[in-house]
Amino acid sequence: MPIMFNTILLDAGVSLADVCLLRHQDQRAARGRTPYELWRDDTPAFDLYQSHQGTDGRSKFSRAHHWASFVGTPGGETLFVGLYRAQYCGLLDHDTPMPHRDGIDKAGTCDVYDLSLCDSLTDLIGKLYICPKTKESTWAQQQGSAGSGSDGKTTHAPGTAATLHSRAVPPATTKSPSYKSPEQTPPPTTSSQSNSVG
Numbered sequence: 001m002p003i004m005f006n007t008i009l010l011d012a013g014v015s016l017a018d019v020c021l022l023r024h025q026d027q028r029a030a031r032g033r034t035p036y037e038l039w040r041d042d043t044p045a046f047d048l049y050q051s052h053q054g055t056d057g058r059s060k061f062s063r064a065h066h067w068a069s070f071v072g073t074p075g076g077e078t079l080f081v082g083l084y085r086a087q088y089c090g091l092l093d094h095d096t097p098m099p100h101r102d103g104i105d106k107a108g109t110c111d112v113y114d115l116s117l118c119d120s121l122t123d124l125i126g127k128l129y130i131c132p133k134t135k136e137s138t139w140a141q142q143q144g145s146a147g148s149g150s151d152g153k154t155t156h157a158p159g160t161a162a163t164l165h166s167r168a169v170p171p172a173t174t175k176s177p178s179y180k181s182p183e184q185t186p187p188p189t190t191s192s193q194s195n196s197v198g
Contacts, residue, residue, distance in 0.1 A: 024036075
């Protein structure tokens with residue numbers, strides 16, 4: 001009998017009502033800068049990538065106190081990359097380079113979330129794969145339609161089978177292009193407004 005991911009969350013003391021699952025996969029990502037490669041090779045760029053979400057997903061994302069984040073691997077699997085505390089901060093208040101491709105997230109076009117990696121489930125990062133009850137095509141149909149850095153991020157209910165693999169994530173075979181902020185500018189800030197959604 002498979003282990004269910006919601007069982008893992010409950011065992012970690014996390015309320016299922018407080019968790020949103022995200023699967024990051026973006027077909028528009030530049031070579032060497034897919035969400036999987038950002039997570040594997042450039043943690044700050046990955047953190048920036050997932051902290052920007054389309055405004056159309058605010059009602060789901062802003063209500064969840066925790067995000068369970070996954071990335072689509074090159075082999076089409078769904079790999080767990082961390083449980084994060086999430087807090088809605090407001091709209092992006094200035095133009096910010098996209099970490100996953102050449103382009104700019106324009107001020108006011110996406111929401112920004114403050115994310116911090118939880119201590120819970122860190123032993124499963126890069127080792128836990130889940131098998132959704134639904135087909136991969138269903139994941140794709142649930143993608144947000146925002147035109148900013150949120151494209152490719154999907155949500156799914158936590159009723160998914162989990163498999164723990166002992167294999168390690170392979171290191172990058174070549175140096176992937178790393179996200180670099182212009183002239184080492186400080187990380188983006190957000191407006192202080194915090195719109196509530198019903």
